[in-house]
Amino acid sequence: MNGMEKYTVGGWWKRWLSFVAGIVILMAGSSCNKDFPNTLQKEFKNDTLGVTPKKAKVLYLILDGVRGKALKALEAPNLTQIYKKSIYAFDGLSDYDGTGITNAGAWANMLTGVTRSKHGVVTEDFAGNKFNQYPTLFSRIKQESKGKTRTVAISASTTFSVNLAADATEIKTLEGNDLGVKDGVINELKNPDATVVVGQFHSAEAAGQQSGYSDMTPSYANAIFKLDTYVGEIVNALSQRKTFADENWLVVIASNKGGMMPPEPGSTDKTIYADASRNSFVVFYNPRYTTSFIPKPDSDKIPxxxxxxxxxxxxxxxxxxxxxxxxxxxxxxxxxxxxxxxxxxxxxxxxxxxxxxxxxxxxxxxxxxxxxxxxxxxxxxxxxxxxxxxxxxxxxxxxxxxxxxxxxxxxxxxxxxxxxxxxxxxxxxxxxxxxxxxxxxxxxxxxxxxxxxxxxxxxxxxxxxxxxxxxxxxxxxxxxxxxxxxxxxxxxxxxxxxxxxxxxxxxxxxxxxxxxxxxxxxxxxxxxxxxxxxxFSPFIDAPISNAFFQIVPNGVDIPYQIYQWMGIPTPASLGLEGKLWKTTFNDVKLPY
Incomplete structure (x- = not known):
């Protein structure tokens, strides 16, 4: 800080992990010191008003168990480059509706665009779900396109694919195999017809459950760095599509949930923003976006x-x-x-x-x-x-x-x-x-x-x-x-x-x-x-409306963002609870 590096155990460990991750990424052929994709300026036809028709497509990567604050602390190199052309937040919330958090419930939020009070998923077995009333992203796209839009789900968790991706055009389940999921996503991106590609990764959640969700825990931090490597390879593969310049890709990278952690020392935050198990991250990336970081509101002293x-x-x-x-x-x-x-x-x-x-x-x-x-x-x-x-x-x-x-x-x-x-x-x-x-x-x-x-x-x-x-x-x-x-x-x-x-x-x-x-x-x-x-009183929990927790991008926002990107109608009957996140485009030139 202030030009001086602090040689603490934590700082040393993070620098070492970053160094190791950088070596791994270089060996994998990723380009950590360049923005993604590096072909943008050469291949993208300038659009003065940003309205040239292009085929809207979506790449959606779900990284289970990656706490937003841990990701921020680790400064994962590939994602750090991606942030430069993204709307992103490290204080997203898996859920602000109800108590307790599960992988299943968080996935349901991210795939239906509604919270548990509507979709009904409160346990890991998806019992009592109301997906017939609140359809998943795959079901909605299939219904709206009459099955003509190709959607692919590649997942590391059988429960994800069975319960949430049944209506995808193609489903690939590779239980506990994030490497296989990464390879599957890259292979799908080689398909000219690829339109909606969803990859679900579970290794960080598995590491967190076994050893804890602290960025200072080696196995958990290594799992996040490995996922960052996969993200780098996937986004590079996306940019190498022959038709990339004529396509308009929204890349969504988000965690479904965080994990239990002791309260931060000295914290006076009594809201669910302080709940590490709900702490997620959300990234909306497009090579034409300008960077837009969304911080959480001051939740320490709510009057x-x-x-x-x-x-x-x-x-x-x-x-x-x-x-x-x-x-x-x-x-x-x-x-x-x-x-x-x-x-x-x-x-x-x-x-x-x-x-x-x-x-x-x-x-x-x-x-x-x-x-x-x-x-x-x-x-x-x-x-x-x-x-x-x-x-x-x-x-x-x-x-x-x-x-x-x-x-x-x-x-x-x-x-x-x-x-x-x-x-x-x-x-x-x-x-x-x-x-x-x-x-x-x-x-x-x-x-x-x-x-x-x-x-x-x-x-x-x-x-x-x-x-x-x-x-x-x-x-x-x-x-x-x-x-x-x-x-x-x-x-x-x-x-x-x-x-x-x-x-x-x-x-x-x-x-x-x-x-x-x-x-x-x-x-x-x-x-x-x-x-x-x-x-403000430290002895009172002032009442807070849900709007306070919607100031940052959350998992429940993602389906609505995707529907808007693809031009899919969102009638009130869907009951969507998400909001649209907008930014400016870096290649738009005003005609005056």
Whole structure:
């Protein structure tokens, strides 16, 4: 860096692998120091506007298990030259729909142009696939051309050819033999009728499964360099076609998936961009393309955005939100199990004893009920009882300008009753024995914000308030603490007696969206106002739409790109989920 080479073990190993790969490629006759193909400028007839009719054709190479970030780190020489005339990305995603990733599911994305929610492939045996409704590339081309377009599938995996390539004009399966696949693709490119050629390689995936998917792992890195050699030979063979100058080839080179890796040290990325098993690469190459690298968006600090109630004030002028008559639904009694959770951002300076939320007539000793309150920079759960003192548990520092999730659960433990509190899903201290505090029913309404007699001042933003009539297990509290909404998929959704998203943004009513809490709404009072927010917090997984994961080329884009290249109609009935990636042409001259 900065003109100085760092002689680390990793750097030495990568340079050695690159050197070895270069020797192998030179021996194979590839031309690593030249752009592909080297005949372009000599044989390509200049097309001023880039519209001269040429026969559209496609070469599609699938390199299973090649992590995009590993490929970038290794700087494979042939692909590095190809990037110069490509649209390419190292942070593509095999899948952003669902959990878990399989070779079969990733292949299905790359061949149908839809994700698992449509094609139905979630296991390696392709069980339950819906290819009759969402056809593969081979099936669609066969249907549209009435079988007149030659399509060839040459694969190193029987499951690929059997399940995805049945409608290809010709199928060649060479189980576990990437060398044979490479030779088969080159032989097909010698055929004047070659139009759509698909080659599927599996050696990098096999090496990754056996030894790991790190670019520092010799067997995995060597497998990628070998594939790079094959790619160089194949693209050179393509350029040597006698009819090449009269053809318009789109070359697609992509991995189906990555592989499991430990998180990168220091990474704060909580999105699926950080999931190494989904990390793929995509290259769209044409000798007329100018280079276009597509980076991933900044996924390390995604802000939590929205609108919520801002409740500020003190005893003299409080802003809060209170519940009307709840029929006792939110009393926690003497024996019941309950879980209460909310998200807050503290805007005010240090202050002692103002309440954040509670169900208690006043925050004074000897008054029954519970509250969350602030003491300096920390929050605490406090419970009171008639004729006695209070008991409380410290939840840790939250007055730091960040959003936090605060949780309390009340539960029976044999003959005892206890309470636990969590900050951002992390248990704080030992369980609090509240047996002696008896019945915690209070005639006071459930209240967000300042409670009379608290002391100090508050200025708090609120979001995502939840209450359940069950003591949710610790591990579930931890797993869901970062989420900003409650979906029906939540394992305790049917126990939800109160769910207030607090996102109305207008008026004074904050609606209860819980199935068991209809009509139990909060009303804003006093100094309460609606306030927009746009804040990053390391403790929150801000909601992200699929559009965020479509900023880079993904496997699901490839069929749509191919259809557009070949002029094949893409009716809405296909349900394609991919997008078209465009670049400029390097030989186009404007007529002025």
């Amino acid at each position: 939590f955005t929205g609108i919520g109630p801002r409740l500020a004030g003190s005893d003299a002028a409080a802003g809060n939100a209170t519940m009307g008559n709840d029929g006792g639904l939110y009393n926690i009694g003497a024996n019941g199990d309950y879980t209460f959770e909310l998200k807050v951002k503290i805007n005010s300076g240090a202050s002692n004893y103002p309440t954040i939320v509670g169900k208690r007539q006043s925050f004074t000793s000897g008054v029954v009920g519970w509250v969350f309150f602030l003491e300096g920079d920390v929050w605490q759960l406090n419970l009171g009882r008639v004729g006695g003192g209070n008991t409380q548990r410290n939840g840790g520092k939250i007055r730091d300008g960040l959003w936090h999730t605060l949780t309390a659960k009340f539960y029976k433990d044999g003959s005892s009753r206890r309470a636990k509190i969590f900050t951002d899903g992390v248990l704080q201290g030992a369980p609090l024995d509240i047996t002696a505090f008896g019945n915690q029913d209070s005639p006071a309404p459930l209240t967000l914000g300042y409670t009379a007699g608290s002391g100090g001042t508050i200025d708090v933003l609120y979001s995502d308030v939840q209450m359940y009539n069950v003591a949710i297990p610790d591990e579930v509290i931890t797993a869901y603490a970062r989420k900003t909404t409650v979906e029906p998929s939540h394992p305790y959704y049917n126990n939800l007696i109160g769910y207030w998203p607090l996102n109305e943004g207008t008026g004074t009513l904050m609606k209860n969206k819980a199935p068991l809490g209809q009509g139990k709404d909060f009303s804003m009072k006093g100094n309460a106002v609606w306030s927009n927010f746009n804040d």
